[in-house]
Amino acid sequence: MAVSGNDVKEPLVAVEEGSKKLDVDEGGSPWMLYFCTFVAVCCSYEFGACVGYSSPIQSAIREDLNLSLSEYAVFGSVLTFGAMIGAITSGPIADFFGRKWTMRIATAFCVVGWLAIYWAQGAVALDIGRLSSGYGMGAFSYVVPVFIAEMAPKNLRGVLTAMNQLMICTGISVAFIIGTVLSWRTLAITGLVPCAVILLGLFFIPESPRWLAKIGRGKEFREALQELRGKDADISHEAAEIQDYIEMLDQLPKAKLLDLFRSRYRRSVTIGVGLMVCQQFGGINGVCFYVSYIFEEAGFSSSVGAVTYAIVQVIITAIGAVLIDRAGRKPLLLISGTGLLAGCLLVAISFFLKVHDWATTASPVLAVSGILLYIGSFSVGMGAVPWVVMSEIFPVNIKGVAGGFASLVNWFCSWLISYTFTYLMSWSSYGTFILYAATNLIGILFIMMVVPETKGRSLEQIQAAINRDNA
Template identity: 65%
Template sequence: MATSKQQDDIEQSENRVNEDHIRAPLITQTNTRVTEAKRQDRCMVYLSTFIAVCGSFTFGSCAGYSSPTQSAIREDLNFSIAEFSLFGSILTFGAMIGAITSGPIADYIGRKGAMRMSSAFCVAGWLAIYYAQGALSLDIGRLATGYGMGVFSYVVPVFIAEISTTDLRGALTSIHQLMISAGVSVSFIIGTMLTWRALALAGLVPCAILLFGLFIIPESPRWLAKIGHQKEFEIALRRLRGKDADISEEAAEIQDYMKTLEKLPKANLFDLFQRRYLRSVIVGVGLMVFKEFGGLSGIIFYTSSIFESSGFPSEIGTIIFSIMKVCITALGTTLIDRVGRKPLLLVSATGVVIGCILTGTSFYLKGHEIAIKEAPILVVIGILVYIGSFSVGMGIIPWVMMSEIYPINVKGAAGSLTTVVKWFGAWVCSYTFNFLMTWSSFGTFILYAAVNALCILFVIKIVPETKGRTLEQIQAAINTS
């Protein structure tokens, strides 16, 4: 017969077993709830990103509009080459103006306000193009859409970076470039099926989605904290992280950083060249310089003529080019937070160098009447290697890093400077491309290869890795190192 002590031990063992049976499903249920809550916490971040990148798609639609419509516009409005060239290139002038004003506007009326204003300019521009009966209204419309592009090019990646969690920031910010590529590609493809006026109307669709969506999503919490709207800051951060999320640590970190920034004077353009900000400026501007002067705008604006001059069917080449650009950019968005910014930049720049060399070699062979049948195929391979390599890294990462490396007190001025450099480079590259090709097709692509080779050295020596760090950690590290 069991003693009293033995009975107590048996009862305690049974209780522990029963508790374990009860606790096991409770733990499972709790973990499930945590997983579901974590997933739900990100819903507003995903929705806000989707709404914001409608501006990126609009950007791409504006950039891609002139290529498929060139023949139709020239025929309908009796445009000369010079008149259409002005129509095409005036986009970059509007974008430069937008870039200059984008930072101050985003700082003054907020990230959402800047996107709303940019959408309004794009809507006005598309309508002016749709109703155009001559060069003046067509050029005014193109200038207005360019201005909208310039603002979008800064404010969209900044907004996404400021609302994202650390583990999502790289991938979500890189969607900006993916949607630009998608906008360009959709314009290229549907432009072969729609009239130029109908294509202008199609450009209104993403603008409408963005304008409506901005009423649903919250403002950037970091901007709200910067301007001292404490209550709105907490509401916005909680909406982005979920009602059951603990935002105290993140809110405290953001507010502590803002208190540090309050002690600093309001920055202007000349302040960017102070030692404390200089490395950020060198990285941000340097990446944009290599991105544009490495041949991007010339190749994208004149893809059809490159294929034609090589003897390859331009329509087939352009469609392949467009599809590949979107697919590889999508791949890049999945890799950026896994592989890191710096390795992707190095792989991308190396591939771009190879693509330029292949394309240049094909024009050399054609010019010297060597391997006449193989030269057109080599051009296609070279251009596809170029755009594929560019899209996986150089196309995405400069925008991502621009949104990460600048402290918020100089982000307006620094963002404006960076995007101005980007659009100035786009104008120089697109304007000089035909002159360079007339001088030497082979020499043009070897020149681009040399620029991108310098980019590899720049990335190795200067560019930091920002993967896995908060914005505050990145900015503190880069500006004190």
């Protein structure tokens, strides 16, 4: 049955006008909402532990297993390829089996990966373990923000979804710190701790209400929504809004990858995928993976710089999580993009002075200031907000396909930036950061012209607004 733009908009607009605002404390204490978020962000912590594992143990693992530099490079980079596979397959899995089972499957891959690394006696077992962990990490990158966004009320959705990025940063930082005192095999075992918490916690939390509504399990949908909002909360208006939207979506054919490029979904896909490209092409993974190298090249202590980098990242990400539902998504993205641009220019000036042997005492100061400004700016907005917006912007009927595609684009761009960084630096150290600055400037323009503000709107209201824009 064909559905016109007006047919799509009418029931949603009517619900929006007739409903009252749902506050988290309305009628009950939704402790289950926070417990669900805790279990979900343990997946994010596991994500960070996978990313941070390879950095502190490089020398020890190469010495113990007699690995060449190229073998270790494969071990480090194969994580990204596993993440690409996880990203593209997690959407359909989440749509078919549900959000909770997708997290279980991803966690199982991480468990297999850590055990393979722990028992490894050579490069092959290490690579298999890293590939398996990467798959779980890629699946987490999609399903965690989607699960949180679908269960959270609109007034808390931003801050709860932003906890995803905060826990990723925490996992990376903890792995980096404890990796300096633990053996590489013991560090692998510590990666199993969040896995155990996830697998146990998933037995006690409800499935995503919107997913339950989508597959026609109406009774379970209402029970899950009631549990998340508190036993005495009035869920009638929110449930009606979700049900009206799901009924409208039921009239649409099942989404396929090519459907993402139809005019109906083009704006949502442009926003979601565009933000992923802006996030990665601004140079974050080149800076993150090679921060010690950057500090060394600039003439600053790599160990002091890296520890400071990790601390700033966690603190500023926490501040961004608090601000996202107050300041809004778009203002944080614009502030973040401006800081990224300024940070890249400071580092570029530092390397330019170093190359020409000018102001040698100022060069390290500029480099450190630029890198800290860069990571602080990334952490306050560009790190978390694209994932928040991605979890909000896609309609439920294409969320699996579109979210998986956006995550795949993110991981491919991540690999491309990390792979080309050393080549760019050998071409021109200051030219590399001028290039990143130009990319961040383009990102600022994209955010200003294309990205909408989603703060304070339900997922159904966001779709109604996009449909009006498409009409």
